Amino acid sequence: MQPMTPAYVLAGIFLAVALYCGIDPFHHSPLYGFPDFIPHVIDVPDWSQVPDVKDAQNQLQKSEIKFLNQVQGPESVTFDPLGRGPYAGVADGRILFWDGESWKDFAYTSSNRSELCNWKPNPASYLKNEHICGRPLGLRFYKKTGDMYIADAYFGLMKVGPEGGLATLLTNEADGVPIGFANDLDIDDEGNVYFSDTSTKYQRRNFIQLVFSGDPTGRLLKYDPVTKETTVLVSGMQFPNGVSLSKDGSFLVFTEGPIGRVRKHWLKGEKAGTTELFAILPGHPDNLRTNEKGEFWVAIHCRRNMYVYLMSRYPMFRKFMLKLPIPASYQYKTYIGGRFHAMVVKYSPEGELLQILEDDQGKVVRAVSEVDEHDGKLWMGSVLMPFIAVYDLASST
Numbered sequence: 001m002q003p004m005t006p007a008y009v010l011a012g013i014f015l016a017v018a019l020y021c022g023i024d025p026f027h028h029s030p031l032y033g034f035p036d037f038i039p040h041v042i043d044v045p046d047w048s049q050v051p052d053v054k055d056a057q058n059q060l061q062k063s064e065i066k067f068l069n070q071v072q073g074p075e076s077v078t079f080d081p082l083g084r085g086p087y088a089g090v091a092d093g094r095i096l097f098w099d100g101e102s103w104k105d106f107a108y109t110s111s112n113r114s115e116l117c118n119w120k121p122n123p124a125s126y127l128k129n130e131h132i133c134g135r136p137l138g139l140r141f142y143k144k145t146g147d148m149y150i151a152d153a154y155f156g157l158m159k160v161g162p163e164g165g166l167a168t169l170l171t172n173e174a175d176g177v178p179i180g181f182a183n184d185l186d187i188d189d190e191g192n193v194y195f196s197d198t199s200t201k202y203q204r205r206n207f208i209q210l211v212f213s214g215d216p217t218g219r220l221l222k223y224d225p226v227t228k229e230t231t232v233l234v235s236g237m238q239f240p241n242g243v244s245l246s247k248d249g250s251f252l253v254f255t256e257g258p259i260g261r262v263r264k265h266w267l268k269g270e271k272a273g274t275t276e277l278f279a280i281l282p283g284h285p286d287n288l289r290t291n292e293k294g295e296f297w298v299a300i301h302c303r304r305n306m307y308v309y310l311m312s313r314y315p316m317f318r319k320f321m322l323k324l325p326i327p328a329s330y331q332y333k334t335y336i337g338g339r340f341h342a343m344v345v346k347y348s349p350e351g352e353l354l355q356i357l358e359d360d361q362g363k364v365v366r367a368v369s370e371v372d373e374h375d376g377k378l379w380m381g382s383v384l385m386p387f388i389a390v391y392d393l394a395s396s397t
């Protein structure tokens, strides 16, 4: 008999690990159940093009955490035309209204709510029933009518009157293709709604596979309230997300998450209908919002890192990593840099970076999906957090 030498033991361990990884007996790989997963190249900019800016004082750590455990996963936060609110779309599918004393149910998007939508301990645990309970993401009021417009990730573009209740569907398709993942919206003076369809292939509850595939089926859409038709303005995008009109309405800007940039789409003037680069961001964005001055606040989901850079440029490397029996949540955590990092960045209407505020250890604010400037304060919602963070602009240096 051969003695058990260290070399044999090592070879045995190696073989066992290789077999385990190859077979994935417990279906831990994020690709399990996604046989048609295709990893696409994500054309992230070279490091030399990425702005090298930092908030050395981590000013966001001075934010106040409000409504802890009263609002779960408030991606979008908004105020009505009378300045009341905030209103917040939460993980269980409701839109809540802060009346100054307590949170009240304001509206909902699903006509089929049931006990499946009841309270759960953390925002992520609602994911699997979102297609039943609804998931309101982008929220905006149309000042002329007081109606609230809602981008529901599952149902499409919806609207509810100033008194709230069950929202009605405006559109769930464009150019004959169903909207797969409505995400954010804005409304012009004539009532046209501009909104993003993040992917026609993956729903929000599979956002991890969506992010990792770099799926290029995202679209920027326009809903015309007169003809009730929805047209495609820009297609073939990877995870288009936040949408915001410029103050004068001559253009809109929208974010693209995996690439980490903002593009500008002209609506008026001689460049109408064309799209151009607005800014390359220091990280991967979510929503963006215009302030009174016409500047844009962009919420950054996470800073760029070398791992994401390589995974983006080399899709086969990405597929190899994802085939390993490492659960999606761990892979995602590594992707965003291993820890939370809150960042918001302000741009001029011309695309010049004006201000950056961070909490780079994720100590207080942790993560941001949207930032709304209102009465001299920044109201920050996050799809991952059970609170709204409020930062007083008067306290920045």
Ligand SMILES: *[C@@H]1O[C@H](CO)[C@@H](O)[C@H](O)[C@H]1NC(C)=O
Pocket (backbone or CB within 6 Å): 112, 114, 116, 132
């Ligand atoms: C309504 O909800 C139930 C679960 O509560 C689900 O099984 C059913 O498919 C839903 N119906 C529709 C039309 O979404």
